[in-house]
Amino acid sequence: MAESVEHIISLSSHLRSQDLLSEKDYQCRAQELIAILRRTSHSLLSEIVLTDLSPHEHTLPYLFVLLYQIDLARSRARSALPDDIKPGGRLWFPAVQFLGDFKGPQVRFAGHEWRQLVNMILDAAEGDSKALLAVRVLSDAIMRLDQNVCEFSSLHARFLRLCLLSQSYSYALPVLDRHISSIHTSLEQPARGGNGYLLASNSDANNCIVEAPGISPRLTHKDVAQHYLYGAMIYIALKEWDKALHWLSVVISLPVVNSVSKVMIEAFKKWVLVGLLRHGKLVTAPKIISSHVMKIYQAVARPYLSLADAFVKSDEQRLRTEADLGKSVWCADLNSGLVRQLFQAYDMFLVLKLCSVFSALTTKDIAGIAASSGLDSPAKIENLIALLVMSGVLEARLLQRPCDRSFSMLRLPKSTQPYYCSRSRMRVGLVTKSHALKVLTYNSEECNNELKIGRENIDLLVRCQGLSGVAGKGSSRGSIDHAAFGVDEDIMGDLS
DSSP, X not given: OOOOHHHHHHHHHHTTOGGGSOHHHHHHHXXXXXXXXXXXXXXXXXXXOGGGSOTTTSHHHHHHHHHHHHHHHHHHXXXXXXXXXXTTSTTHHHXXXXXXXXXXXXXXXXXXXXXXXXXXXXXXXXXXXXXXXXXXXXXXXXXXXXXXXXXXXXXXXXXHHHHHHHTOHHHHHHHHTSOEEEEOOTTOOOOBOTTSOBOOOSSOTTTTOOOOTTTSOOOOHHHHHHHHHHHHHHHHHTTOHHHHHHHHHHHHTSOOSSSOOHHHHHHHHHHHHHHHHHHSSOOOOOTTSOHHHXXXXXXXXXXXXXXXXXXXXXXXXXXXXXXXXXXXHHXXXXXXXXXXXXXXXXXXXXXXXXXXXXXXXXXXXXXXHTTTSSOOSHHHHHHHHHHHHHTTSOOOEEEEETTEEEEEEEEOOSSSSOHHHHHHHHHHHHHHHHHHHHHXXXXXXXXXXXXXXXXXXXXXXXXXXXXXXXSOTTSOTTOOOGGGGTOOHHHHHHHO
């Protein structure tokens, strides 16, 4: 059939009734429409007016026509970022409208074009110093495309960098809080049907998105490291220290051949400071880090380790001296804010240490012990204790005499937390861990299937080799004599 505007719109209209089509028919129709749009001449695309299309009802035609008009604007202006593409330009609003209203199932078949548009939005917003205008729409677009499973791509790090530049940390949380369960590389080839069209996978909704050269190149060590470093920096800005520590631990634990990257070194410096802010001490490094990598970290981060040593030993004078001597280092590493927060954390952990030793203290006693720090008056002590109690860090009571307001007594219960509070937190923790275990179990099963080491694959191998009778008659269905294959019994036990 000759390609025409009416034919394209007709094929696009058929995709609206997704519920009435089988999965195979829907995939075939979507691939047919994409094949037509990719070979359609520019003259035919120019006949389609964007205002006549709805990005929700005609997602694929709208995307291709929009990209055609962007290419046309670039060629006319002889610039990669003409004014029409920048925020407020003629094509900016149609692009934002599309990313806010497209149909995810259709766009998954046009990953090349979708990433091309997203990269354009990122370049335009960052180049025009208006990153905030693109952050929200890109966050919604990534979540809409990634409804069931989070697949890591080269766009993740760029999006998080945009959130940092615009200080729009809350818009990054929906993307950050979803566990990455799939990493697609250009070496992987999606499954194809008998007609040659790509087939979507039920287990991974994004398998059909093909990384195109020049648009989203094959993922590198730097892409992964930057993603987790940017994510940790966002959690640091929100003072979610536990999550920041976890993400920084991922970066410093990445495998290396000879030496570590600059991104990993920056992550280690922040990891030292965040550990002090969260736990008041140097956190134990992940065991997966080799000894020679730790020696490199310790050599390049000596100012940070000296600062941490003074903090842990409660040497307030040395802590201030180390902070003053390393001002140029903190500024160059963009860690001045974290170093300044150490002094607030120092006061907090000093009070917590005293509370762990005594069951009752007066504010005057605390002020006398902490005279060298900023806690030189009972009023400051009271304010700090009130802050710790209200934030849930400390469970205590602050008592005052009716006739003498200047005298305050801090009393600590035997248990650091009330019973109902500990049960509530335990319940929340169990629910969180349960969800994480479900995700881990599901991904482990998917990994077994991909590696062909699942139970069904092993049983099939047994039958193909004519060894189905190896198992005893009294054994349960599907049981295998693993010794017959020369496979370690413990390994096979883990797989069963």
